Amino acid sequence: MSELLIEDRPAKSIVPAPAGNVKQKEFGNERKLMTAHTFTHLDALESESIHIMREVAAECKNPALLFSGGKDSIVMLRLAEKAFRPAKFPFPLVHIDTEHNFPEVIACRDKLAADLGERLIVRSLEDSIKRGTIIIKDLDKPRNPYQSVTLLETIAEFGFDACMGGARRDEEKARAKERIFSFRDEFGQWDPKNQRPELWDIYNTRVHNGENIRVFPISNWTEMDIWEYIGREKLHIPSIYFAHEREVIRRGGSVIPVSHLVQPKAGEKIEVVSVRFRTVGDMTCTAPVESTASNVDEIIEETATTRITERGATRMDDQTSDASMELRKKEGYF
Amino acid sequence: MDTMTQLLRFITAGSVDDGKSTLIGRLLHDSKSIFEDQFSAISKTSEKRGMAAVDLSLLTDGLQAEREQGITIDVAYRYFATPKRKFIIGDTPGHEQYTRNMVTAASTANLVVILIDARRGVLVQTRRHTYLASLVGVPHIVLAVNKMDMVDYSQARFDEIVTEYKKFAAQLDLHDITCIPLSALVGDMVVDRGESLDWYQGPTLMEKLESVEIDHDVNTTDFRYPVQWVCRPQTDEYHDFRGFMGRIEAGEISVGDEITVLPSGRTSKVKEIVTYDGNLQTAYAPQSVTLTLTDEIDISRGDMFVKADYLPTVAKEFGAMMCWFSETPLDKNRKYLVKHTTRTAKCLFSSVDYRVDVNTLEQHANPAVNMNDIVRVAMKVQQPLAFDHYTRNRASGSFIVIDEASNNTVAAGMIV
Numbered sequence: 028m029s030e031l032l033i034e035d036r037p038a039k040s041i042v043p044a045p046a047g048n049v050k051q052k053e054f055g056n057e058r059k060l061m062t063a064h065t066f067t068h069l070d071a072l073e074s075e076s077i078h079i080m081r082e083v084a085a086e087c088k089n090p091a092l093l094f095s096g097g098k099d100s101i102v103m104l105r106l107a108e109k110a111f112r113p114a115k116f117p118f119p120l121v122h123i124d125t126e127h128n129f130p131e132v133i134a135c136r137d138k139l140a141a142d143l144g145e146r147l148i149v150r151s152l153e154d155s156i157k158r159g160t161i162i163i164k165d166l167d168k169p170r171n172p173y174q175s176v177t178l179l180e181t182i183a184e185f186g187f188d189a190c191m192g193g194a195r196r197d198e199e200k201a202r203a204k205e206r207i208f209s210f211r212d213e214f215g216q217w218d219p220k221n222q223r224p225e226l227w228d229i230y231n232t233r234v235h236n237g238e239n240i241r242v243f244p245i246s247n248w249t250e251m252d253i254w255e256y257i258g259r260e261k262l263h264i265p266s267i268y269f270a271h272e273r274e275v276i277r278r279g280g281s282v283i284p285v286s287h288l289v290q291p292k293a294g295e296k297i298e299v300v301s302v303r304f305r306t307v308g309d310m311t312c313t314a315p316v317e318s319t320a321s322n323v324d325e326i327i328e329e330t331a332t333t334r335i336t337e338r339g340a341t342r343m344d345d346q347t348s349d350a351s352m353e354l355r356k357k358e359g360y361f
Numbered sequence: 362m363d364t365m366t367q368l369l370r371f372i373t374a375g376s377v378d379d380g381k382s383t384l385i386g387r388l389l390h391d392s393k394s395i396f397e398d399q400f401s402a403i404s405k406t407s408e409k410r411g412m413a414a415v416d417l418s419l420l421t422d423g424l425q426a427e428r429e430q431g432i433t434i435d436v437a438y439r440y441f442a443t444p445k446r447k448f449i450i451g452d453t454p455g456h457e458q459y460t461r462n463m464v465t466a467a468s469t470a471n472l473v474v475i476l477i478d479a480r481r482g483v484l485v486q487t488r489r490h491t492y493l494a495s496l497v498g499v500p501h502i503v504l505a506v507n508k509m510d511m512v513d514y515s516q517a518r519f520d521e522i523v524t525e526y527k528k529f530a531a532q533l534d535l536h537d538i539t540c541i542p543l544s545a546l547v548g549d550m551v552v553d554r555g556e557s558l559d560w561y562q563g564p565t566l567m568e569k570l571e572s573v574e575i576d577h578d579v580n581t582t583d584f585r586y587p588v589q590w591v592c593r594p595q596t597d598e599y600h601d602f603r604g605f606m607g608r609i610e611a612g613e614i615s616v617g618d619e620i621t622v623l624p625s626g627r628t629s630k631v632k633e634i635v636t637y638d639g640n641l642q643t644a645y646a647p648q649s650v651t652l653t654l655t656d657e658i659d660i661s662r663g664d665m666f667v668k669a670d671y672l673p674t675v676a677k678e679f680g681a682m683m684c685w686f687s688e689t690p691l692d693k694n695r696k697y698l699v700k701h702t703t704r705t706a707k708c709l710f711s712s713v714d715y716r717v718d719v720n721t722l723e724q725h726a727n728p729a730v731n732m733n734d735i736v737r738v739a740m741k742v743q744q745p746l747a748f749d750h751y752t753r754n755r756a757s758g759s760f761i762v763i764d765e766a767s768n769n770t771v772a773a774g775m776i777v
């Protein structure tokens with residue numbers, strides 16, 4: 028080991044820590060230990076997410092936080108507050124609007140951004156449709172596949188080199204394989220077979236011009252963790268997450284909310300059922316679950332006993348093929 | 362569910378066919394963590410492939426190419442919970458890129474489950490997995506002697522394997538090894554004890570996972586605080602606020618404590634420990650906080666706060682054990698980047714002393730450095746780093762190497 032190189036101080040005043048193989052057990056100092064009673068799994072996840080967000084702020088030139096108004100991105104906002112207050116966020120919030128969103132979610136999005144006093148950039152699929160970069164035959168069909176186009180156009184417009192998103196690894200099996208810092212080439216594409224190794228929590232944030240990274244600070248959170256955190260932090264979330272009476276139709280095993288975009292076909296009957304949403308996305312392909320849970324505690328209880336995954340219950344577009352999410356991600360989707 | 366639960370990260374290691382996937386499937390199944398839609402999806406696929414039983418390995422094989430080729434390409438993460446703990450499992454693939462993947466997954470693990478087929482006993486691979494676990498400093502090891510049903514649940518066979526394994530492990534820096542006989546297929550000693558292993562008095566695998574003491578895994582004595590980000594709100598309310606944001610990687614800090622800023626060596630006192638939820642009197646690893654100081658001194662990202670009674674080494678040269686990840690071999694004539702805590706600096710490899718054969722632990726002098734190699738190197742960095750021995754402190758003893766031309770992560774190292 029070479030010499031100490033501390034300026035301004037005589038070397039002999041420096042007492043290095045005893046080197047060598049100190050056994051892990053010897054670190055324990057009972058009086059000072061953080062015990063399970065003070066540092067819970069939610070604290071561990073929270074600290075990890077804050078650390079990730081700060082790495083992004085410090086190392087990326089022009090980051091953004093993708094924000095949809097859904098529960099995961101609301102948790103992301105609270106984590107950003109914890110990471111950067113008392114200062115403003117060192118990045119804007121960006122929403123890629125399919126214009127197929129639930130009105131309650133958009134209202135919540137706008138209120139949150141205003142309450143926080145942070146900059147919100149909204150770009151709509153309609154803009155891309157007008158530009159001719161998205162060509163949709165049936166405007167009322169699910170629009171998730173097209174979101175990537177507008178997202179990539181927005182990244183180019185503002186020159187973002189990093190976009191943080193609220194995707195979780197427990198949501199879907201392709202996501203379970205994705206790194207926290209996920210490199211995308213200049214076409215926004217993910218190459219799952221050629222990912223950068225990710226060790227400890229030392230993240231490689233480097234990209235060439237035109238490339239970018241997607242960062243998932245809540246990769247290691249589960250649906251249950253999100254609900255427990257919403258409860259603990261008393262976060263305000265859109266009302267449609269709680270049980271409410273809604274007009275629905277039953278189609279192919281799913282319960283589908285009736286809206287101006289989805290009307291009953293011949294032979295289908297409108298029913299009024301008590302439902303809640305486990306995810307909020309495109310109105311035409313996000314199915315609610317039948318539920319009477321009207322507060323966070325009741326949702327936590329239901330989440331603990333449910334036998335169906337979040338996406339399995341609610342995302343009709345991911346059920347079309349085993350690999351639909353992976354394919355969309357390869358094309359630049361979140 | 363009780364929110365006062367801890368998080369345990371563990372990985373499984375074993376050769377192909379030792380039963381890793383079956384074991385993970387068994388843990389998830391018996392702890393009721395497999396969802397119906399996941400189960401029906403993999404049942405359909407299993408049936409399509411003409412299998413008699415549901416193949417639980419399909420749960421972790423998330424990529425299309427993996428499902429098509431029936432192999433595991435990359436580390437997959439699975440999440441499950443019991444009333445006692447939350448778990449993150451890293452399932453590592455067992456093919457030729459094994460070393461790289463196991464080192465990656467092990468870097469964040471509290472515990473590794475090393476599987477052995479009871480019929481085959483301790484193999485070269487078992488030694489390799491154990492060596493890598495010790496190299497990366499995974500604090501807890503479970504030796505899962507699987508397929509006990511195939512050896513008549515013989516205690517003599519189990520004892521024989523354990524004796525041989527412990528003899529080997531004694532050469533390595535490992536402090537907590539638990540050996541459990543089990544059958545992943547039948548379910549004995551995984552979650553339930555079963556009826557065939559009455560002679561075994563120790564914990565089931567799940568009991569071990571739920572109870573292993575992980576508070577001690579963090580170094581609680583040597584305060585280490587790499588500065589991530591300097592917070593200057595510059596609003597009226599916080600006009601003079603200058604907060605140093607970071608995560609406490611080891612030890613603890615209290616208001617009034619004297620700190621030394623490295624590498625400059627200047628000192629100051631902690632004025633406040635700021636968090637969104639209010640100021641704290643004391644904060645501990647691994648909390649993310651914001652510190653303000655009583656003096657105005659020049660501090661930026663990459664500096665590290667420590668306490669004077671436990672200083673790290675500050676130097677431009679150090680030795681390390683390193684795992685090379687890149688398909689392009691190490692080029693000693695080139696400069697690379699090293700990222701250590703929050704500091705990134707140019708570096709050179711002044712020497713590559715030897716390569717460790719991960720199967721025999723033999724050392725080979727003056728090697729070329731290829732993908733998956735474990736080597737002992739001497740490194741020179743352009744700016745001084747404040748570091749510790751990896752065995753004393755994971756966070757300040759680890760680094761990654763980045764190729765500046767490709768921006769790829771080409772190696773990971775542990776300072777020795």
Ligand SMILES: Nc1nc2c(ncn2[C@@H]2O[C@H](COP(=O)(O)OP(=O)(O)O)[C@@H](O)[C@H]2O)c(=O)[nH]1
Pocket residue numbers: 375376377378379380381382383384418507508509510511543544545546547
């Ligand atoms: N008899 C018996 N067979 C097992 C046991 N565990 C796994 N197997 C079988 O061993 C084979 C390989 O298991 P798998 O989980 O795919 O191994 P992996 O390659 O390590 O993931 C499969 O045929 C399993 O059914 C066990 O405890 N007893």
Ligand SMILES: [Mg+2]
Pocket residue numbers: 381382418433
């Ligand atoms: Mg397998």
